[in-house]
Amino acid sequence: MTDVSITEPARPRPATVTAAAAIMIFMGVAGLVNAVVGLAAVGGVVDRFRSAAEATGASQSDIDGLADVAWGTVIAGGVLSVIFAVLLIALGVGNLQGRNGARIATWIVSGLGLLCGCCGLLAVVSQSALTWNVSTNNQTEDLTQALTDAYPDWWIALNGVVSAGQALGYLVVALLLALPASHPYFRREASAVPVPPVTTPPFPTIPPPPPR
Template sequence: MSDVSITEPARPRPATVTAAATIMIFMGVAGLVNAVVGLAAIGGVVDRFRDAAQATGASQSDIDGLAGLAWGTVIVGAVLSVLFATLLIALGLGNLQGRNGARIATWIVSGLGLFCGCCGLLAVISQSALTWNVSTDSQTQDLTQALTDAYPGWWIGLNGVVSAGQALGYLVVALLLALPASHPYFRRTADQAPVTPSMPPPLPTAPPPLPEVRNSDWQPPGRP
């Protein structure tokens, strides 16, 4: 007898789920691009900072320390961007497949991402509006200001757009997955009525054989 496989009917994917997953994948790719741009630009930033720092009279160790800080900040940011991009893309694909665990994890990541995006936006606003004033030593102030001035003019604008877009994207994703239209797609199939295969009717069996009639000496009585 051949095995009969039962295919579960495909659930239609709501547009809200598709939009949320698309935004997540786009945010992951955008984070990778931003990390690559930062790594490509930091070398020129450090070179300009070193040239300007020589005029402040600061020691070489102080100059190297701030240069290393600039490099370290960009490298750490790039590593975090790769991790978050991988996580966002994986969760986006999980949401496309209707996995409720991926949706719950997306809400958690969205909360953390929204917080980080707001903090990054505040940091960018502070960097663009304020000058470095971390010490009463004028030489140190000049040195830290030289590092700020070494960044290109588009640096602050790009980071501000990325931070604002990150915060807005996480908020939109969380809301899209929380809409009532998204709930049925993530409902567990176990909650639905189980589909049991219908067994074919049993094949008819052959009728029992008739009893065998043996010849005997008995004869019916004769007619008068």
């Protein structure tokens, strides 16, 4: 008897899946680069802010508080960038391998990322277009405006591009994985199909002659 197994051939990876994974990995790396740039530049921002804040007559504790906010914002953004980078790269690899769980997780992350990107873009636009008016205390307004003015123009432009690119990238990734061309690649691959063993029917036997 012979037990033969037939294995289904490897599924070809659609271009839509490859493109989605490539975008995810690129977004993860770009987020890390942006975080490094922010950490490298925030020191100069805080120095310019402290110099301008001294002319407002604000107390040292108020100046230190806003300086800590500037540092904390960049550090928190850097930590989130690392987390999202690791997550995006891991999900990108999972999508390349045709794991449906990775595709579902990518849709969830894309929804959250799209929301964060839109919020970030709104914050950048607000920072570049509005003048602070947070209280009736002119000194507080001047201090907060000094922090806003301490950021270089390229900082606002870079964060605007990153936020817009982030929102667009998550949207494109979600759409690519939802296209009909991507569906077959994420279907569960059939395992080896066993073929029933071939048995030879027994030869008929001739009963012995009865005794005489």
